[in-house]
Amino acid sequence: MALHIISIFVVVLAFIGWHACNYWCTSQPELSVRLEEWKQRGKIDQLQGRSIFYVDEAGNGPHGTLICLHGFPTSSYDWIKILPDLKNEFSRIILLDFLGFGFSEKPVNHTYTIQEQSHIVESLAMKENIKSAHILAHDYGDTVALELLGRHNVDWLQFKILSLTMLNGGIFPETHKPRLVQKLLLMPVVGYITSHLFNYPMFSFGFDEIFGVNKPTEEDDKDFWALLCYNHGYKATYKVINFLPERETFRTRWVGALVNAQIKVLMIYGPADPVNPPEFVSLFKKTVPKQTIISLDTEVGHYPQWEDPASTTREFLQFIKSQKAVPSQGIKV
Numbered sequence: 001m002a003l004h005i006i007s008i009f010v011v012v013l014a015f016i017g018w019h020a021c022n023y024w025c026t027s028q029p030e031l032s033v034r035l036e037e038w039k040q041r042g043k044i045d046q047l048q049g050r051s052i053f054y055v056d057e058a059g060n061g062p063h064g065t066l067i068c069l070h071g072f073p074t075s076s077y078d079w080i081k082i083l084p085d086l087k088n089e090f091s092r093i094i095l096l097d098f099l100g101f102g103f104s105e106k107p108v109n110h111t112y113t114i115q116e117q118s119h120i121v122e123s124l125a126m127k128e129n130i131k132s133a134h135i136l137a138h139d140y141g142d143t144v145a146l147e148l149l150g151r152h153n154v155d156w157l158q159f160k161i162l163s164l165t166m167l168n169g170g171i172f173p174e175t176h177k178p179r180l181v182q183k184l185l186l187m188p189v190v191g192y193i194t195s196h197l198f199n200y201p202m203f204s205f206g207f208d209e210i211f212g213v214n215k216p217t218e219e220d221d222k223d224f225w226a227l228l229c230y231n232h233g234y235k236a237t238y239k240v241i242n243f244l245p246e247r248e249t250f251r252t253r254w255v256g257a258l259v260n261a262q263i264k265v266l267m268i269y270g271p272a273d274p275v276n277p278p279e280f281v282s283l284f285k286k287t288v289p290k291q292t293i294i295s296l297d298t299e300v301g302h303y304p305q306w307e308d309p310a311s312t313t314r315e316f317l318q319f320i321k322s323q324k325a326v327p328s329q330g331i332k333v
Contacts, residue, residue, distance in 0.1 A: 029200075029226040032219070038077050039103055042095075047123040048116065053103035054096035054124060061089035063320055064162065065130050067121065068095040071139025071169075071303075073237060075102025075227045078138065081309040082316075089317055090134070096124060098140070100240045106233040112240045114250070118147040125159045132160035134320060138305065139275075140243060142169025143254060150257035163323050165266045165316050168273050168302050171255065172287070173248045175280045181206045182241060191238035198234040200225050212272030212301030214308065258288050266319045267293040268312055270300035292319070 031039065042055035055076060066086060070078045076095035079086075086093055097104040098117050121144060125133065137145040145164055151157040170176030178186075181202070185191040204221045216224065228234055247254070258265065265288070271278055284293045294315050296304055304312040 028229050028232070029222065031226055031230075032223055034080075035077065035223055035226060038080065042076075042103070044103065045124075045127070047120050047127065048099075050099050050107075050120070051105040052096060052099065052120055052124070054094060056128065057083065057087060057093045057095070059087035059090045059093055061087070061091060063090050063134065063323075065092040065094065065133040066090040067125070067130075067133045067135050068093065069121070069135065069137040069141025069144050070095075070098070070101065071141055071167075072240065072243070073101070073228055074224055077102065077223070077227060078303070078305060079136075082305050082313045085313045085317070086136075089320060092130075094124065094128065094130070094133075096121070098144070100233065100236050102227050103230060106231045106236045108232075108236045108239065110236070110239060112236075112242050114143050114147050114243055114246055117144045118151070121148060122151075122158050130159050132162055134163045134165070134323075135161055136165045136167075136316065137169065138167040139169050139302070142166040142171055143243060143247060146171060146254040146257045147250075149261055149263075150253055153257055153260050153262065161263055163264050163266075163320065164261070165268065165319060167268050167304050167312070168270050168276055170244075170247065170276055171258065172280065172283050173251055175276060175283055176244075176247070177275055177277060178244060179206055179210065179275065182244065185238045185241040186244060191241070195235055195238040198237065203228065210273065210275055210302040212270060212307055213299040214306075216306070220306075255287065258291070261288075261291070264319070264323060265291040266316070267291070268304055268315050269293055269295050270302060270304040270307065271295050271298050272301040275302050 038055070042053050044051050044053050053076070068076065068079050070076050075097045079095055083093065099120060100106050100112055135145050135148070145166060148157060149161060149164060152161045181194065184194045203225050207221065207224065208215050267284055269281060281293060281295060296308055296311050296315070300308045300311070
């Protein structure tokens, strides 16, 4: 183990030495027209004492409110490809950027926790008078969703969860395979250095490898990078990554929330995912046999909603339509 750590340390120092002269002062990339439009669709409000960005979209569907929870290290913009279809099925859709992500506040000297992110979601629901909602989550958002589900199971949540759908989340620490950059970010001192010298080539290389055949375009990568850098957010990544050790610490609570769930849960899984390799499927079926997991095409990786939006939306909406329709809530115009 010590040799492994030393090897990683040597690798990162070599990488830093090679790139430092070109990327020491990482500047905020300009937002593309697409990102500017997304930013204008939302607003920033104070939740749990922090500035949180969220988009509140009215739909014309019969299935009430949907709350979308994004993954690491991206943002609510992850859902842009499937949002039009979602609006046809739900009366209201809430898409937020977690603390430390996207257009939300990104404090560097802060201990990020899943508990706090869950408090933020709950506060947002209360602020917007949401009494019940379906949840669609991905990756990091899956873990937040499981904390919310745990509260829901014991009637501690301020709103009712009608159903939960998750995409490619590392909900089982034993089958989760963190990437090299994630391992570096977790290391004392090295994590700080890595986050502060994070650069676009480093990001795009590591990010693209978790996708299947349909990789992000260069335009996509630059958008994801710009959102990560917004408010110098790359500097906080070594703090945000705290969710990985938290998954191990709170495994009993969060996996237990899934086991004890009284609502219907669906996992939509892209099997070409190096972060959550195929053994994840068998463990899910063994752990929660009463819930459902659906594997997409073998070429779909860690971001199903981006790589194969049509199939992801189809499976999600079939699941929602199998639930009893709920009355629409008041819609903000």
